[in-house]
Amino acid sequence: MKRVVLLGPPGAGKGTQATGIAEKYNIPHISTGDIFRANVKEGTPLGKKAKEYMDQGLLVPDELVCDLVEDRIMQEDCANGYLLDGFPRTLFQAEHFDNFLKSKGQELDSVVDIEVSEDVLLPRLTGRRVCRNCGRPYHVITMPPKVEGVCDVCGGEVYQRADDSEETVLNRFKVYNEQTSPLIEYYTASGKLAPINGEQSQAEVFDEICAKLGD
Ligand code: AP5
Ligand code: MG
Ligand code: ZN
Numbered sequence: 001m002k003r004v005v006l007l008g009p010p011g012a013g014k015g016t017q018a019t020g021i022a023e024k025y026n027i028p029h030i031s032t033g034d035i036f037r038a039n040v041k042e043g044t045p046l047g048k049k050a051k052e053y054m055d056q057g058l059l060v061p062d063e064l065v066c067d068l069v070e071d072r073i074m075q076e077d078c079a080n081g082y083l084l085d086g087f088p089r090t091l092f093q094a095e096h097f098d099n100f101l102k103s104k105g106q107e108l109d110s111v112v113d114i115e116v117s118e119d120v121l122l123p124r125l126t127g128r129r130v131c132r133n134c135g136r137p138y139h140v141i142t143m144p145p146k147v148e149g150v151c152d153v154c155g156g157e158v159y160q161r162a163d164d165s166e167e168t169v170l171n172r173f174k175v176y177n178e179q180t181s182p183l184i185e186y187y188t189a190s191g192k193l194a195p196i197n198g199e200q201s202q203a204e205v206f207d208e209i210c211a212k213l214g215d
Contacts, residue, residue: 002027002081002213003106005088007183008114010172011121011128012198013205014085015137017114020206021083025213028077031085032065034135041132055162057171059089059179066096074104081109089180094187111187112209114198118173125169131156
């Protein structure tokens with residue numbers, strides 16, 4: 001049983017690490033960003049609302065996020081635990097989620113905090129490409145797909161996210177610093193925070209995460 005949250009600034013490597021962690025512990029990877037992007041693509045009412053915020057690098061309002069995740073983790077495939085990527089990211093979400101978990105007799109095991117400085121994050125994000133179909137992240141210089149524009153894993157189209165322009169990225173940093181970074185203190189206080197040095201190779205980051213999560 002592993003109930004894990006992946007925390008970290010934009011571009012820290014949450015999505016990159018998620019696949020391996022989800023596989024190793026046999027738990028679903030639940031990315032709120034991926035869920036919103038899928039809704040934007042489908043043109044659902046939720047997607048239309050979320051897009052207004054995402055395109056500016058702002059957070060989608062809490063009331064559109066909490067129920068979505070809380071419903072999702074009650075599904076059958078989460079019986080063995082789950083890996084949350086990008087949720088919670090405000091104090092409101094964290095407290096709402098803790099109350100929800102308590103009401104279900106559950107508790108988080110660990111909050112993995114991938115730490116990377118902004119000067120390293122900026123080129124990661126402006127050079128990032130992602131698969132439109134499965135969400136896997138690539139990078140034009142450090143991690144290009146084998147065939148340009150095509151996902152190695154699923155063959156989907158590899159594209160640049162609308163919020164990965166330099167201007168929007170700088171806004172996302174600001175939003176992270178103001179609204180999400182307080183969670184570091186919040187989860188330190190509850191003894192759940194596992195800080196990880198995210199400025200290592202992908203393999204080294206993965207090993208450090210697994211060492212903290214245990215078997
Ligand atoms: P979301 O999709 O969660 O974006 P984010 O938090 O900004 O994080 P990213 O996905 O940009 O970064 P990542 O850490 O996954 O990095 P990655 O692995 O791709 O959210 C998008 C938007 O949705 C939000 O702005 C908001 O509007 C909305 N939203 C989502 N959740 C919400 C919530 N709970 N509440 C409210 N709104 C919400 O890696 C980045 C790049 O670096 C890649 O190119 C990768 O190849 C490269 N890289 C990764 N690791 C390494 C390494 N070790 N060394 C070198 N390069 C590396
Ligand atoms: Mg991501
Ligand atoms: Zn793919």
